[in-house]
Amino acid sequence: MVNKPELLCPAGNPNAMKIAFAYGADAVYAGEPRYSLRVRNNSFTLQNMGEAIAYAHSHNKRFYVVVNIAPHNAKLTHFVEHMAQIVALKPDALIVSDPGVIMLLRQHFPEQALHLSVQANTINWAALKFWQQQGIERVILSRELSLKEIKEMRQQVPDLELEVFVHGALCMAYSGRCLLSGYMNKRDPNQGACTNACRWGYQVHEAKEDAVGQYVPTNHPDPVLLGDPKQPDDLMLLDEDLHGSYIMNSKDLRAIDLVPDLVSIGVHSLKIEGRTKSDYYVARTAQVYRRAIDDAAAGKPFDPQLLDDLNGMANRGFTHGFLQRHSPQDLQNYQRSHSEGEQLLIGQFIEQVGSNRYLIDVKNGFNVGDTVLLMSPSGNQSFNLETLENEHGEAIIRAPGSGYRVIVQTTLPLAERDIPYSLLVKQ
Numbered sequence: 062m063v064n065k066p067e068l069l070c071p072a073g074n075p076n077a078m079k080i081a082f083a084y085g086a087d088a089v090y091a092g093e094p095r096y097s098l099r100v101r102n103n104s105f106t107l108q109n110m111g112e113a114i115a116y117a118h119s120h121n122k123r124f125y126v127v128v129n130i131a132p133h134n135a136k137l138t139h140f141v142e143h144m145a146q147i148v149a150l151k152p153d154a155l156i157v158s159d160p161g162v163i164m165l166l167r168q169h170f171p172e173q174a175l176h177l178s179v180q181a182n183t184i185n186w187a188a189l190k191f192w193q194q195q196g197i198e199r200v201i202l203s204r205e206l207s208l209k210e211i212k213e214m215r216q217q218v219p220d221l222e223l224e225v226f227v228h229g230a231l232c233m234a235y236s237g238r239c240l241l242s243g244y245m246n247k248r249d250p251n252q253g254a255c256t257n258a259c260r261w262g263y264q265v266h267e268a269k270e271d272a273v274g275q276y277v278p279t280n281h282p283d284p285v286l287l288g289d290p291k292q293p294d295d296l297m298l299l300d301e302d303l304h305g306s307y308i309m310n311s312k313d314l315r316a317i318d319l320v321p322d323l324v325s326i327g328v329h330s331l332k333i334e335g336r337t338k339s340d341y342y343v344a345r346t347a348q349v350y351r352r353a354i355d356d357a358a359a360g361k362p363f364d365p366q367l368l369d370d371l372n373g374m375a376n377r378g379f380t381h382g383f384l385q386r387h388s389p390q391d392l393q394n395y396q397r398s399h400s401e402g403e404q405l406l407i408g409q410f411i412e413q414v415g416s417n418r419y420l421i422d423v424k425n426g427f428n429v430g431d432t433v434l435l436m437s438p439s440g441n442q443s444f445n446l447e448t449l450e451n452e453h454g455e456a457i458i459r460a461p462g463s464g465y466r467v468i469v470q471t472t473l474p475l476a477e478r479d480i481p482y483s484l485l486v487k488q
Contacts, residue, residue: 064324064328065355066354068088068330068354069332070089070333071091071333073338074105077089077343079116080340082117083479084344084482085348088125088330089117091105091110091113091124091126092105095136096129096130096136097126097127097128097130107146107147123153124152125152125156126150126154128144128157129157129159132161132162137165144170154173154175154198156175156178163195171196175198176198176201177197177199177201183200183201184210189218190217197221199221199224200223201332202223204231204236204382208384211225211326211328215327224328224332225331226332227314227319229334229335230311231380232311241258242255312379314379317349320353320357321353325357333346333350341486346374349370404434404488405487406424407423409422409485410480410485411480411481413475413480414468417474418468420466420468421468421469423461426459427446427459429458429459430445430447432445432446432488433445433485435475435483435485438483439479444471447470449467449468450468451466451468452467
């Protein structure tokens with residue numbers, strides 16, 4: 062029987078969770094309010110997390126709670142007491158990384174399933190066996206592994222669940238091992254406060270020391286060379302172009318065309334990164350990877366159209382990361398740190414107001430005559446927007462932007478169950 066891996070999607074908020082499920086996710090992962098690595102961008106509370114877990118289970122879906130910070134002593138003071146409230150909500154698993162946290166959870170909540178976070182940087186089969194002995198049911202493998210290495214790990218430890226990242230942002234360091242954000246602006250990545258300083262655009266300035274020992278720019282136009290004092294003849298040019306200097310700015314991971322390989326290896330779960338991304342990102346990636354997984358499990362050849370479906374999304378350029386070996390130029394984006402993409406979310410459907418007519422909540426401005434893509438869990442439709450009305454049914458030519466509601470007419474009707482999860486995208 063062909064393995065059919067779980068599609069695991071990010072849920073930065075309860076609505077993103079519902080959208081992920083509507084577009085094909087088997088499970089979602091969400092940050093625990095205090096102990097996950099997305100504490101700065103997390104709308105989950107104890108109350109709505111309980112409601113979200115209940116919603117997932119009522120739809121035969123799974124909900125994993127992320128508890129993966131590297132806690133200092135102070136963070137452990139009320140840890141067990143706080144986690145008792147989370148465990149009582151009956152999540153399908155807790156995603157953990159710190160050995161002390163794992164020990165405390167095993168001691169106080171022995172029945173709670175634990176998944177090992179990518180922050181633990183598991184890169185060999187011996188580590189898999191070690192964590193299995195500690196009661197870990199699933200290991201989220203390090204992003205720095207190749208397909209060949211994953212296959213060997215699967216063969217060496219066949220009775221442990223493996224999870225692999227297939228889409229989303231990549232880190233310039235081993236996941237969780239970076240201190241750059243903490244150094245640059247006192248936001249510790251290992252405490253959930255990373256500001257992605259590695260992606261910023263930097264400018265090169267030559268400087269000199271002033272009378273009080275401070276370094277001030279000289280505005281000198283000459284290039285700057287960096288080098289190790291022990292190797293004075295081996296210098297590296299640090300320069301910039303009109304975009305700036307991007308020396309640690311990784312491209313984004315996109316491994317959808319490798320899904321057939323991962324399915325054949327027997328990976329249990331394919332994971333999409335992005336708890337801070339938009340609901341549209343969640344919907345689109347879930348929809349496209351759902352198709353790839355289903356096709357691979359059915360023995361169908363990979364459809365190259367799926368690559369194009371993801372190309373239109375905001376991205377920093379795509380790479381296979383370490384799953385397939387590349388030259389550094391294929392991994393690093395030297396031109397820009399910001400995301401670019403042709404598709405733009407312009408509205409979310411609210412309700413039906415007539416025959417093929419729907420009220421939508423505007424997210425970005427658009428005009429009559431635009432070509433749009435209507436995404437729904439049951440399928441997509443592309444059409445030219447020939448008419449547009451305001452909430453009162455009066456003809457208009459432009460939806461100005463966020464904060465407005467307008468009425469659009471589609472070429473085909475939407476299923477009633479799809480309306481709350483349907484999105485309008487400008488192509």
